Amino acid sequence: MHDALELAATRPQSAALRSYAPALLIFVVLALVPPIALLGPEGYVLSLTTRMMILAIAVISLDLLLGHSGLVSFGHAAFVGLGAYVTGILITEGVVDAFTILGCVVAASALFALVTGAVSLRTSGVYFIMITLAFGQMLYFAASSLSAYGGDDGLTLWNNAQLLGTGVLDDPRGLFYAVLASLIGAFVLVDRLKGSRFGRVLNAAKSNPTRVTCLGFDVFRFRLAAYVIAGVLAGLAGFLSAVQTEFVSPATMSWHRSGELIVMVILGGMGSRNGALLGALAYVGLEELLSTYFAHWKLIFGPLLVLMVLYAKGGLGAVLAPLTGERPRG
């Protein structure tokens, strides 16, 4: 009996390892981008890839809510914008130490997520979508009215964050690897969370919150914790975005941006192991490719996304499922 149990337990381990293949391959390719970029337009390639990775961090964080917990947050870009604004304001005020800024970004994002999550997670379905949208727009208009920090026009950073007193983050290669390390960290963190009991309770509550509650788990607290974690990760993406572009604008937290993040999650495949990563990279890559060749590229991009949703319901994660062995989880 125990032999059978052990056999059943070990059989899927190779399949689980195989399911990490796309992410591993992406990380290896990304790590090789800076030396390869030397052969071409280095600045453009590094800048584009860094932007992709920053967005991937935001999308991974949103997938924890949307794909794994069934919480359709339509205000997730607000956390990205909040992280960017905290960074921008602190640098403008002369605080340039990256860890100090990061600490403030984490605190601000966590606090905003805690307060807005405590209100919005008391609702569900379309009401949750609307209330997260409302909080997002609230922050958008608050940023637009910050006349001391650029208001509608945004805020240009005349200085940049310093990592341990060095200008590593000012160097495109240094920033690239800092962002890659953050991306790998975010991926591993969210993947570990999804595989933990915490993640399983969240996933179970997605289909039947009442049942989870009856088994002794306070679904609200679990969801609030996930909301705060996702908010902090999105805030980190905002910090990196501000450091990369040396500019912050209310547009980073508009509802359009939140919508784009949702599209990236869906494109990659909600709740799948590699989906958020694939979705963000594919979205930015496709956007960049089409806009290079077509003036009205959105006319092509839109129908492509519609076709993707119609014919590849599990997104890119499902398209790669035969190779990765990952099963769609409905």
Next chain:
Amino acid sequence: MLEVRDLEAGYGAARVLFGVDFAVREGEAVALLGRNGMGKSTTVKALCGIIRPWAGTIRLHGRDLSGLPSHRIGRAGIGLVPEGRQVFPTLTVEENLQATARPGLFTLPDVLELFPKLAERRHHLGTHLSGGEQQMVAIGRAIMTNPTLLVLDEATEGLAPLVRADIWACLDQLKSRGLAILVIDKHVRTLERFADRLVVLERGRVVWTGAATDLHAYGAVVDRYLHL
């Protein structure tokens, strides 16, 4: 261990329970009997906090649970196997069981040994299981919370006779390990064998409590309230 006194509950303005009284002692199996609509499932829902009791008290190990939210009742030691099984469809069998695990007597290997079929299908998603297997997961999931009282609402509803026999055999094992069980099921004859005591509900009130072996009194109850 569990004491329910003068429990009143209902839905909206419709009262269903009119002062239900019963108790479950340590290690005892108690069956709630009654025709459809007599308040069996409502009693379970009130017990587990899914609906808020209007009046009365529910005490587990002397602690008043009435009016507490469901998750605190679950933590206090009541493990519910709901009607319709409601297995988490996006989790595998193993994940369904691990999601609810709390430290105590029952661990994952125990549950898989109790239900060998689940060991074979531990990596299958909840949706890819037969009705019987789903019910095994639902029972296993409740056991993994290490409750002091296992509550089953329609324990074998819609299951084939052979699968029903498997479920009852498993419940017998749990009972022999000292777990107190409160069960609702349509198969009264099986409950008569399984339960130490029967509690008969009629229009939201307990009209008879006793052992099935109390044949003289029980025969009249069966004729009058259960129409078997």
